């Protein structure tokens with residue numbers, strides 16, 4: 001399979017600057033230990049935009065994502081999605097975690113249909129089978145639909161998890177280090193797949209990652225987070241052309257951006 | 273230099289030209305097929321048994337000869353086949369065991385879910401269960417007899433009582449077994465608490481539940497027989513007690529052997545049901561015996 005993905009030409013028009021996610025003065029203090037994980041975070045994600053957040057371990061990235069997804073209540077501030085406050089898990093939010101977390105007693109297809117089954121029942125899940133098959137086809141594991149997760153490779157399992165996230169047609173995708181458990185080759189490939197899927201669906205995406213190159217190759221805008229308390233320290237816009245491909249990693253421009261972010265992160269982490 | 277080294281290595285290698293295929297050798301005792309090993313061991317034990325009784329190291333009243341025992345096994349088998357009183361005893365014991373096992377499953381499962389799923393159960397119910405579980409449960413037998421009389425009910429009660437605890441504990445443990453990731457996933461797809469319980473926690477906990485059932489299947493037998501020892505009645509336990517008091521040791525042995533078939537059948541049924549239901553968990557099931 002080629003890593004360079006050709007896209008339909010009509011994607012040239014830039015994303016209309018309509019805000020999808022609006023986060024205002026978001027703070028989170030964990031009650032259990034009184035630890036302030038996030039302090040006054042402001043962030044706006046526009047329609048069709050690919051945002052990435054990068055920061056040292058423990059700076060509150062996962063906490064932010066969980067609050068955005070409605071899995072965790074904030075201590076103060078607010079999160080608006082499509083003009084409505086996020087007050088719990090929502091159908092228009094698709095989430096993906098570091099682990100694929102497929103249920104071992106369900107086939108790949110059954111796992112993909114799980115969100116539909118939970119929200120709308122078994123009949124709706126059966127009705128959505130065709131769509132689930134299309135999704136599996138889209139990520140290239142159509143033949144694995146009736147296999148159980150025990151027989152899937154790590155990469156295949158994460159593909160299935162992508163399908164499970166996409167099945168309910170979410171308006172935004174929230175990804176918490178989705179491929180960091182995969183080997184580097186597979187990860188690069190999956191990242192390009194992710195880009196292709198996001199461009200095709202014009203999805204609004206927010207990615208948490210540890211890897212600077214990964215953030216740069218995928219994102220339109222990178223939020224560099226500062227730890228203790230977690231806050232957005234700098235925003236870097238990446239104006240590399242779309243669709244991106246892995247060869248861009250070797251360009252000087254790419255190198256400069258990576259260098260800049262690395263310095264910035266080093267400064268945040270070690271104060272040098 | 274390097275050239276030389278390479279040539280040297282090459283010529284070294286040349287010595288081994290031909291076969292470098294090697295097989296791993298298992299020691300002889302590990303290579304014996306299962307049925308041969310089992311039969312062999314059986315013959316060995318009976319042989320030793322025979323010698324011990326033939327030279328009368330122990331008196332025949334204490335340990336009957338293998339032949340006597342075999343004859344009695346045949347006798348008991350005939351009696352049961354012709355619908356004699358021993359068949360009735362066996363049916364009584366089997367009934368006791370099955371009813372008690374069913375009750376223990378129902379009670380154990382319900383209590384296990386209560387303890388594993390609710391804070392109330394965990395905080396209030398669990399400490400009492402642990403406290404009772406540490407007591408020697410057989411000691412309750414006289415109480416059950418006093419409450420329920422000498423009929424089958426007191427035996428069922430004791431057997432149920434003994435078999436319930438492993439099921440409670442394993443069911444509760446099973447409900448804790450779902451990972452943080454899985455819980456988060458279910459939350460993120462909008463699953464209700466009930467859905468999370470039924471669709472995630474219970475299936476994840478099934479292997480634990482079955483481990484509890486296996487332990488319970490052993491306990492329920494012990495409970496039923498103990499009840500029959502102490503409370504009389506019609507079961508096999510009562511027969512054993514009477515035979516023992518008449519120094520009819522061959523009869524005791526053969527009854528125990530027939531009882532072990534009942535216990536084995538129960539245990540293997542549980543294993544079979546587990547294999548059919550928990551098809552996704554093949555090797556790493558907790559407590560994986562059989």
Ligand SMILES: Nc1ncnc2c1ncn2[C@@H]1O[C@H](COP(=O)(O)OP(=O)(O)OP(=O)(O)O)[C@@H](O)[C@H]1O
Nearest residue numbers: 030032033035037056057058059060061062063064
């Ligand atoms: N449930 C919790 N209770 C108390 N403190 C927590 C909890 N979850 C996270 N924290 C704390 O909040 C801080 C931020 O955690 P978070 O998981 O958001 O970090 P992260 O940026 O995602 O780190 P990583 O890159 O390692 O995944 C950490 O210092 C952590 O100790």
Ligand SMILES: [Mg+2]
Nearest residue numbers: 061062063176
């Ligand atoms: Mg994290």
